[in-house]
Amino acid sequence: MKIAIDAWGGDFAPHEILKGVKESYTEDCSLILVGPREQLIRLYSEYQMDEARFPIENAPQIIAMDENPTEAVRKKPLSSICRGIQLLAEKKVDAFVSAGSTGAVMAAAWLGLERIAGVERPAIVTSIPNSRAYTLLLDVGANVDCKPRHLLHFAVMGAEYAKITLGLDNPKVGLLSIGEEENKGNELSKAAYKLLKSREHMLNFDFIGNVEGYNIVDGKADVVVCDGFTGNALLKFGEGIIELIFKIIRENVTEPALVMRIKETWKAFDWSEYGGAPLLGVEGVCLICHGKTRAKGIKSAILKAKELVENGIVPAIRERLSRLNTEEARGAK
Amino acid sequence: MKIAIDAWGGDFAPHEILKGVKESYTEDCSLILVGPREQLIRLYSEYQMDEARFPIENAPQIIAMDENPTEAVRKKPLSSICRGIQLLAEKKVDAFVSAGSTGAVMAAAWLGLERIAGVERPAIVTSIPNSRAYTLLLDVGANVDCKPRHLLHFAVMGAEYAKITLGLDNPKVGLLSIGEEENKGNELSKAAYKLLKSREHMLNFDFIGNVEGYNIVDGKADVVVCDGFTGNALLKFGEGIIELIFKIIRENVTEPALVMRIKETWKAFDWSEYGGAPLLGVEGVCLICHGKTRAKGIKSAILKAKELVENGIVPAIRERLSRLNTEEARGAK
Structure with a gap:
C-alpha cells in the first residue's frame, strides 16, 4: 500500500x-x-x-x-x-x-x-464522541447547498464508512432536523425524509428518521446526515464550546493531579487528534x-x-450506489 | 405592569x-x-x-x-x-x-x-455564554426556511435586544457562515451578506460580517444571526455536548468539594436557568x-x-424597522 x-x-x-x-x-x-x-x-x-x-x-x-x-x-x-x-x-x-x-x-x-x-456530491465525514463511542456526522463542509438526493447519498456513504470504522453491520442513520416527527424541519430536510423513507427497502442501513442536535452526542444515531453548511457550523460551534468549557474549568481548578485528569477527559474531545475527516x-x-x-x-x-x-471504502460506496441507482431505475419503470 | x-x-x-x-x-x-x-x-x-x-x-x-x-x-x-x-x-x-x-x-x-x-418574520433569540459575557443567537427555531431579508430583520431585532439586555450602544452583529470571507457560505448567507453590507449605513449596529460557529462562544460577536433550522440544530447540539462533557467529568471526578465546584461551572452553561428566549x-x-x-x-x-x-423592546423594534424600511424606500427612488 x-x-x-x-x-x-x-x-x-x-x-x-x-x-x-x-x-x-x-x-x-x-x-x-x-x-x-x-x-x-x-x-x-x-x-x-x-x-x-x-x-x-x-x-x-x-x-x-x-x-x-x-x-x-x-x-x-x-x-x-x-x-x-x-x-x-x-x-x-x-x-x-x-x-x-x-x-x-x-x-x-x-x-x-x-x-x-x-455519487452526485462528495461529502466530508467527521467522528464526534458520544456517550458510548462515536457518531459520524456528514456533510461538514463539502456541499453547502444540498438537494434531498445529496442527503440520500450522504446517508449511503456514511453507512458504508460506519461499517468499516465502527464495525457495525446495520448502522442507525438519522436525518438532522429540529424535531423527531416527519413533518418537522426545513424544506430540504422534509423532502430528504420522504426520499429516504421511500427508499428504505433499498438501503444499506437502519433509517431511524429525524434526529435533533443533541442526538449527535447521545448515541441514538451512528450516522447523522445534514447539509454541509449546517454540519460545518455545528462542528465549529462544538469545538468552540468544548474549548470554552475547559478554559473555565482550568481557571477554577488548579490542583495539578486534577488538571491532569481534566486534560485527559479533554483529549476525548480533541478533534484534532482523530485522524482526519475523509472526503467520501x-x-x-x-x-x-x-x-x-x-x-x-x-x-x-x-x-x-x-x-x-x-x-475497500471506495469499492463499497461504488457498489452500493450502483445498486441503489439500479433499484431506483427498476422501481421507476 | x-x-x-x-x-x-x-x-x-x-x-x-x-x-x-x-x-x-x-x-x-x-x-x-x-x-x-x-x-x-x-x-x-x-x-x-x-x-x-x-x-x-x-x-x-x-x-x-x-x-x-x-x-x-x-x-x-x-x-x-x-x-x-x-x-x-x-x-x-x-x-x-x-x-x-x-x-x-x-x-x-x-x-x-x-x-x-x-417585520417580515419573528425570531426566537437565545443567550449563549461566551468567554466574557453572552452572545445572542437568533433565530433558533421560529423560521426554518429564511430569505436574506428575514436575516436582515433578525439582525436589527437582535441588536435592539442586545442594547437592552447586554447594555451595549453599538452591538457587534455577525452573520453565521462557514468562513469569514464574503464569498463563503451557502446561497442564503451569501445573499444576506450582500444585503446587510448594502444597508450598513442604515443599521443600528456594527455589522462585523461573516462569523463561524466558534465565534458564537469566543466573544467576537454580541449577536449572531442565522436561519432557524441551523440555529435550532446548533443550540440542541450545544446542549448535548455540555451534558456529555459534564457527565464524563463527573464519572472521573468524585471528590465532593470538586464535584461542587464543577457543578457551579456547569450552572453557567445551564440554559434552562437563563430566563427564557423571547419571540422578537x-x-x-x-x-x-x-x-x-x-x-x-x-x-x-x-x-x-x-x-x-x-x-420598550417592542417600540424599539417597531421604530427601528420603520426607519429602515423608510430609508430603503428612499434609497430605491
Missing part, C-alpha cells in the same frame, strides 16, 4: 508531520512525503529519516492556510496539496493525507479526482486533517487511511 | 412554576397565573399564595409537551398557552412567560399576536422558557420580561 502525506500542510507542519510519519513506518506500507524536496532532505537528516523508507514527491510550491482555496489550487499546481491529489488521481498512491487548508484540499480534490460513479464519494481515499494536527493526529490519520484502503 | 405566566407549562409545572412566581412577587408588578382555576386554588393553599396577590386566569385545557403544536393550539383555545397569548393580544398583560411546548407557544403566538409593522417581532413580550425550567428559571424569566417591557 502507498500513502502520500502532505508534508507542508497545517499549523505544525513540517515538523509535527514528519514526526508523525516517521512513527508510522511499517514495512508493508510506503509513506510518501509530498513537499519541497531540498527542505525535506535537510529535515530528514535532522529526524534521521531517509528516502529509501520515506520517498519524497517534490512539491516546491506552498499553499498558505489563509489563501483563497480555488485561486491557490489553480495558481499552484506544484503545491503539496495539488501534487498529492495528482498522485491519488493517477493511482500512484492509495490514499492522500493533508492537514493543509481544508478549502484547498477540497478544491484540488474537486478538480483533480473523479467522482465515484453514481471521490475515487481514492483522501483524508483532511484539522489544521492543528500534531504528530499523534498524523499517525491516527495514516492508520485510518490504511483501514479505509484495506477495507 | 402585568405579566401572565403559564402555570401548566414545562416538565416541572405546576409546582416549580408556582414557587418561581411566588418568589418573584413585588408590589409594582401583577403576576397572573394562567391555568385550571380549581387546581390552582388548591395549590395556592399549599404554597400560601392568594388570588389578591396572584390573580388567576382560568385555562382548564392542557397542552402536553408531545402534542402536535398546531393541532393542539387549534383544538384547545382554553389551554394555558392559548389563554396567555390571548391576554397579551388583548393588551390585558404586558408580557407572557411559558415553559410549555415551544412549538405550541410559537403556533399560538403566530395565530394570536400581531406582527410588529415592518410580535406585538408583545413573549418569553419561551426551556421545558426543564425550575423555579429559578421562572424568576429569571419574569425579571427579563420586566426588563424588556420597561425598556
Whole structure:
C-alpha cells in the first residue's frame, strides 16, 4: 500500500508531520512525503529519516492556510496539496493525507479526482464522541447547498464508512432536523425524509428518521446526515464550546493531579487528534486533517487511511450506489 | 405592569412554576397565573399564595409537551398557552412567560399576536455564554426556511435586544457562515451578506460580517444571526455536548468539594436557568422558557420580561424597522 502525506500542510507542519510519519513506518506500507524536496532532505537528516523508507514527491510550491482555496489550487499546481491529489488521481498512491487548508484540499480534490460513479456530491465525514463511542456526522463542509438526493447519498456513504470504522453491520442513520416527527424541519430536510423513507427497502442501513442536535452526542444515531453548511457550523460551534468549557474549568481548578485528569477527559474531545475527516464519494481515499494536527493526529490519520484502503471504502460506496441507482431505475419503470 | 405566566407549562409545572412566581412577587408588578382555576386554588393553599396577590386566569385545557403544536393550539383555545397569548393580544398583560411546548407557544403566538409593522418574520433569540459575557443567537427555531431579508430583520431585532439586555450602544452583529470571507457560505448567507453590507449605513449596529460557529462562544460577536433550522440544530447540539462533557467529568471526578465546584461551572452553561428566549417581532413580550425550567428559571424569566417591557423592546423594534424600511424606500427612488 502507498500513502502520500502532505508534508507542508497545517499549523505544525513540517515538523509535527514528519514526526508523525516517521512513527508510522511499517514495512508493508510506503509513506510518501509530498513537499519541497531540498527542505525535506535537510529535515530528514535532522529526524534521521531517509528516502529509501520515506520517498519524497517534490512539491516546491506552498499553499498558505489563509489563501483563497480555488485561486491557490489553480495558481499552484506544484503545491503539496495539488501534487498529492495528482498522485491519488493517477493511482500512484492509495490514499492522500493533508492537514493543509481544508478549502484547498477540497478544491484540488474537486478538480483533480473523479467522482465515484453514481455519487452526485462528495461529502466530508467527521467522528464526534458520544456517550458510548462515536457518531459520524456528514456533510461538514463539502456541499453547502444540498438537494434531498445529496442527503440520500450522504446517508449511503456514511453507512458504508460506519461499517468499516465502527464495525457495525446495520448502522442507525438519522436525518438532522429540529424535531423527531416527519413533518418537522426545513424544506430540504422534509423532502430528504420522504426520499429516504421511500427508499428504505433499498438501503444499506437502519433509517431511524429525524434526529435533533443533541442526538449527535447521545448515541441514538451512528450516522447523522445534514447539509454541509449546517454540519460545518455545528462542528465549529462544538469545538468552540468544548474549548470554552475547559478554559473555565482550568481557571477554577488548579490542583495539578486534577488538571491532569481534566486534560485527559479533554483529549476525548480533541478533534484534532482523530485522524482526519475523509472526503467520501471521490475515487481514492483522501483524508483532511484539522489544521492543528500534531504528530499523534498524523499517525491516527495514516492508520485510518490504511483501514479505509484495506477495507475497500471506495469499492463499497461504488457498489452500493450502483445498486441503489439500479433499484431506483427498476422501481421507476 | 402585568405579566401572565403559564402555570401548566414545562416538565416541572405546576409546582416549580408556582414557587418561581411566588418568589418573584413585588408590589409594582401583577403576576397572573394562567391555568385550571380549581387546581390552582388548591395549590395556592399549599404554597400560601392568594388570588389578591396572584390573580388567576382560568385555562382548564392542557397542552402536553408531545402534542402536535398546531393541532393542539387549534383544538384547545382554553389551554394555558392559548389563554396567555390571548391576554397579551388583548393588551390585558404586558408580557407572557411559558415553559410549555415551544412549538405550541410559537403556533399560538403566530395565530394570536400581531406582527410588529415592518417585520417580515419573528425570531426566537437565545443567550449563549461566551468567554466574557453572552452572545445572542437568533433565530433558533421560529423560521426554518429564511430569505436574506428575514436575516436582515433578525439582525436589527437582535441588536435592539442586545442594547437592552447586554447594555451595549453599538452591538457587534455577525452573520453565521462557514468562513469569514464574503464569498463563503451557502446561497442564503451569501445573499444576506450582500444585503446587510448594502444597508450598513442604515443599521443600528456594527455589522462585523461573516462569523463561524466558534465565534458564537469566543466573544467576537454580541449577536449572531442565522436561519432557524441551523440555529435550532446548533443550540440542541450545544446542549448535548455540555451534558456529555459534564457527565464524563463527573464519572472521573468524585471528590465532593470538586464535584461542587464543577457543578457551579456547569450552572453557567445551564440554559434552562437563563430566563427564557423571547419571540422578537410580535406585538408583545413573549418569553419561551426551556421545558426543564425550575423555579429559578421562572424568576429569571419574569425579571427579563420586566426588563424588556420597561425598556420598550417592542417600540424599539417597531421604530427601528420603520426607519429602515423608510430609508430603503428612499434609497430605491
